[in-house]
Every structure is written in structure tokens, then in C-alpha cells.
Amino acid sequence: METNKLSDVKIRAAKPQDKLYSISDGEGMFLEVSPKGGKWWRFKYRFNGKQKRLSLGTYPSTSLKVARDKRQQARELLASGVDPAQQRKTEKLATETALRNTFAGVAEEWAQNKVQSEKWTPTTEKKRRIWLDNGLMPYLGSRPISEITTAELWGVLQHTQKTSGYTANRLRGMASEIFNFAMATGRADSNPALPLQGQIAVKKEKHRLAILEPEEVGKMLRAIDGCQAAATTKAAARLAPLVFVRPGELRHAEWSEINLKRALWSIPAEKMKMRESHVVPLSRQAVAILKEIQPLTGNSGYVFEGTKPGEPISDNTLNKLLKTLGYKGKMTQHGWRAIARTLLDEVLDVRVDWIEHQLAHSVRDANGRAYNRTSHLEGRTGMMQLWADYLDKLKASK
Incomplete structure (x- = not known):
């Protein structure tokens, strides 16, 4: 039986025809040419009385020499009583298993x-x-x-x-x-x-930067109100002190979550750090800010849409604004949570469990059961309005 019938010249000369056809190289190997011009190396053999085929690659990525080497390897497997196709499956499975175990x-x-x-x-x-x-x-x-x-x-x-x-x-x-x-x-x-565990030295972490003096808070609020910034950025910066949610929760606020008539913002569990849905009562001041920005982003998914359509402002936008206003090293966006936690407790004498619940911290009742998202909603609604009015007073007091 003649072997090695093909050459690169013959292979390149093989043009596509109306139907799939093949050209033999001998010893079971042939080149299959498709009507679209694709060329595949195949190896035809019998194992346990059954006719089988094995793919050896495509031409020219698999050269004639490489294809013949693969044919020889397959013939050696057959001579030792091993099915080349089954051997390939076994090797593939072993490779996949090895990768899964890395x-x-x-x-x-x-x-x-x-x-x-x-x-x-x-x-x-x-x-x-x-x-x-x-x-x-x-x-x-x-x-x-x-x-x-x-x-x-x-x-x-x-x-x-x-x-x-x-x-x-x-x-x-x-x-x-x-x-x-x-x-x-x-x-x-x-x-x-x-x-x-415990072997890696860590420098003592600084507490998140926040300004806790009421007079300085008022000064900062005035600076935000008077800043020159993009409308969505300024609206987010003005709303942040009023709702004191986590920065990521504020950035990803969507209009579908906000009910301006009921003055409620319902944040779904998948957006919350603790993976529990959360309700934020909106003060009159918060509703007013949202109504101001609604004509600009109301048709978008995000309340505070960034420069890229369909995406919120970046996670650094509001911190960058605070730095621009002179608060670098003094205040971060997350600091509004510490400010609210401190002043609501120490100045306005609000119930601590209401504050903690509004901060979306884990709060449990006397029996150890977690409060649901609407717990103390009436009390928290009053607290949020009290807080907004207090911030207005700080802002007005120079």
C-alpha cells in the first residue's frame, strides 16, 4: 500500500468543490476538503471490528509532517491494543481534572x-x-x-x-x-x-475620616451646596448626609427603588453589605433633591448616572469632590455615617437602636431575633426628618 502520497503543493492545489471530498495520504490518513475551503486531517481505522475516525487537526495549522506524526502515534496505540479515540478522551479528561484541581x-x-x-x-x-x-x-x-x-x-x-x-x-x-x-x-x-493566621503584621488601621464638630459639619454642608460640580455629582453629595447609606449603595441607587410619593427608598438585599433589604425614609429635603435631579436622569436606570450612559458615577467621584473642597485627610464619603451615628446619639438624643437600624447594622430584639426592614419605620421616619432639619440649622448657622 502506497504511503505518504501527499505533498504541500498537492494540498494547496486542492480547491473546494460542490461537495465534501477527501484525498488519501495512505495508512488510513486523508485530507478532507469542505465546500467552503476548510481542510481537515482525518485518520480512519478499525477497532474491535468497528470503523472509526479520528481528527488529527486542520491544515495549515497542523502541517503535513505533524499530521503524519499523529498518524504514527495512533497506529502505535492500535498495535498495542488501545483505541486512539478513547485514549484522547482519557487524556482530555485527565487534563480537565488536573486544571480543576489547580x-x-x-x-x-x-x-x-x-x-x-x-x-x-x-x-x-x-x-x-x-x-x-x-x-x-x-x-x-x-x-x-x-x-x-x-x-x-x-x-x-x-x-x-x-x-x-x-x-x-x-x-x-x-x-x-x-x-x-x-x-x-x-x-x-x-x-x-x-x-x-495572626502572623502578618498590620499597621493599626485609622478610623474612617469624619468631621464630628457640628460647626464644621455646617461649614462642609455650605461648601457642598456652593460647589461647582456636575449636576449628578452635586445631587449625590447633597443627598449623602441626609440618608447616610454606604457610598456604594448611594451610587447604585435606581429610580425603580424610590417612591417619591411615599418618601421611601427600598434597597434590595443584593445591594446591601449584610444581604438584607433595607428601607430608607426620605425627608422633605431628600425628596426635594431627588425631584431636582429627576428631569435629568429620570429616564435612566441610575439616579446618579455617570459620564457613561447606563452606569452610575464612579466610586471615587464623591471622595474626589471632598478633596477638591479642601477636606483631603479630614473627611471621606463614608464619614457621613459616623457623623450621623455620633450626632444623632449625642446631640439629638435619638434611640440608639433606631440609629443602628437605619445604618443597616445588625440589630436584634430582646429575644435575639433580627428586626425586619420595616421595624420602627414610623420612628425612623421621624428621626430622618429631625436629622435633615438639624443639618439645615447647622448649614444656616455661620
């Missing part, structure tokens, strides 16, 4: 589990993936997770600790969860991150 493979499954169980918001997922991609994947991604040692993980974390002990600790915590997930799914026998 740190990267387990980490991806762990992340998907977090998303599917709704333990992560889209914002949280984005942040966690950035940490993973920058801090762990470059060093551990391709490693079999069962082979990673405590010493190896320690060396990886040192890269991050040089710039941020806080981030290194967060990475250690994430790694620990990933190793626990690997153990739960039968891909690791131990968690090498556990011995590193």
Missing part, C-alpha cells in the same frame, strides 16, 4: 459558589477577583492545590505585605476559604493558610 480551578468554583449563593454583590465580586488576580493567581494559579504548602503561601503573601499588611491579611483569609472549599470537595487534605 488553585485557579478551585478558586473559580469557590467564587462561583459565592455568587450563586448571593453572598457576593457584583461590586464585592469585582473587588475579590481583582485581589485574587493580582495577589494569588500569578504565583499559585497553576499549582495543584493539594501540593501548596504553608511556607509557599507565606512567601506569596510577603509580596503583598511589603505594600499593605491589610491586603495581605485579606488575601490570607480568601486563600483559607479556598483551601476549605478544596477540602470540602475532596481536592485537599489540609488548609495551609490556617497556621498563618
Whole structure:
């Protein structure tokens, strides 16, 4: 039987026809030419009395020489009683299994589990993936997770600790969860991150910057009212003190969540840090700000739409505004929560459980049961109006 009948010249000369056709190279290998001009290498053989075919790749990405090498490998398998097609499936499965058992493979499954169980918001997922991609994947991604040692993980974390002990600790915590997930799914026998708990030095974290003196708060409110900024940015900056939600919750506010007639903003659970829906009573001042901005963004999904249509203002927009107004190192957007918590309690003498509930902190009754989102709504509504009126007084008092 003649073998190696083809040449590159013959292959290039093979033009597409109306129907699929093939050109033999001998010993079961042939080139298949499609009506659209595609060229595939095939190997035809018999195994256990059955006619079978095996793909050897496409031309020219798989050259004539490489295709012949693959044919020879397949014939050697047949000579030893092994089905080449089954061998390929076995090798593919082994490769997929090996990838699933790498740190990267387990980490991806762990992340998907977090998303599917709704333990992560889209914002949280984005942040966690950035940490993973920058801090762990470059060093551990391709490693079999069962082979990673405590010493190896320690060396990886040192890269991050040089710039941020806080981030290194967060990475250690994430790694620990990933190793626990690997153990739960039968891909690791131990968690090498556990011995590193408490071993990473962290500089004492500063409290979130906030101005707590009433006179200075009034001055800051006047500065915001008089600032030159984009309409959506200024509206968000003016509303922030009145609702004192987390910055991410404010940025992602949507018109569908706000009922101006009832003066209520209902934030769905997936946007909340504690994964529980939250209700924010809106004072007259808050409603007025929203009505002012409604003609501009009312047809958009987001109340505070940014420069890109369909997206909210960036997470740095409001902090950047505070810096522009001279509050760099003195105040951050998150500081409004500390201001409200302090002045509502110490100056306005409001019930602490109402304040904590409005801050969306975990608040429980005497029996240890968590309050639902509408608990003390009437009292909190009065509190929010009292707070708005107090801020107006601070702003008016020079």
C-alpha cells in the first residue's frame, strides 16, 4: 500500500468543490476538503471490528509532517491494543481534572459558589477577583492545590505585605476559604493558610475620616451646596448626609427603588453589605433633591448616572469632590455615617437602636431575633426628618 502520497503543493492545489471530498495520504490518513475551503486531517481505522475516525487537526495549522506524526502515534496505540479515540478522551479528561484541581480551578468554583449563593454583590465580586488576580493567581494559579504548602503561601503573601499588611491579611483569609472549599470537595487534605493566621503584621488601621464638630459639619454642608460640580455629582453629595447609606449603595441607587410619593427608598438585599433589604425614609429635603435631579436622569436606570450612559458615577467621584473642597485627610464619603451615628446619639438624643437600624447594622430584639426592614419605620421616619432639619440649622448657622 502506497504511503505518504501527499505533498504541500498537492494540498494547496486542492480547491473546494460542490461537495465534501477527501484525498488519501495512505495508512488510513486523508485530507478532507469542505465546500467552503476548510481542510481537515482525518485518520480512519478499525477497532474491535468497528470503523472509526479520528481528527488529527486542520491544515495549515497542523502541517503535513505533524499530521503524519499523529498518524504514527495512533497506529502505535492500535498495535498495542488501545483505541486512539478513547485514549484522547482519557487524556482530555485527565487534563480537565488536573486544571480543576489547580488553585485557579478551585478558586473559580469557590467564587462561583459565592455568587450563586448571593453572598457576593457584583461590586464585592469585582473587588475579590481583582485581589485574587493580582495577589494569588500569578504565583499559585497553576499549582495543584493539594501540593501548596504553608511556607509557599507565606512567601506569596510577603509580596503583598511589603505594600499593605491589610491586603495581605485579606488575601490570607480568601486563600483559607479556598483551601476549605478544596477540602470540602475532596481536592485537599489540609488548609495551609490556617497556621498563618495572626502572623502578618498590620499597621493599626485609622478610623474612617469624619468631621464630628457640628460647626464644621455646617461649614462642609455650605461648601457642598456652593460647589461647582456636575449636576449628578452635586445631587449625590447633597443627598449623602441626609440618608447616610454606604457610598456604594448611594451610587447604585435606581429610580425603580424610590417612591417619591411615599418618601421611601427600598434597597434590595443584593445591594446591601449584610444581604438584607433595607428601607430608607426620605425627608422633605431628600425628596426635594431627588425631584431636582429627576428631569435629568429620570429616564435612566441610575439616579446618579455617570459620564457613561447606563452606569452610575464612579466610586471615587464623591471622595474626589471632598478633596477638591479642601477636606483631603479630614473627611471621606463614608464619614457621613459616623457623623450621623455620633450626632444623632449625642446631640439629638435619638434611640440608639433606631440609629443602628437605619445604618443597616445588625440589630436584634430582646429575644435575639433580627428586626425586619420595616421595624420602627414610623420612628425612623421621624428621626430622618429631625436629622435633615438639624443639618439645615447647622448649614444656616455661620
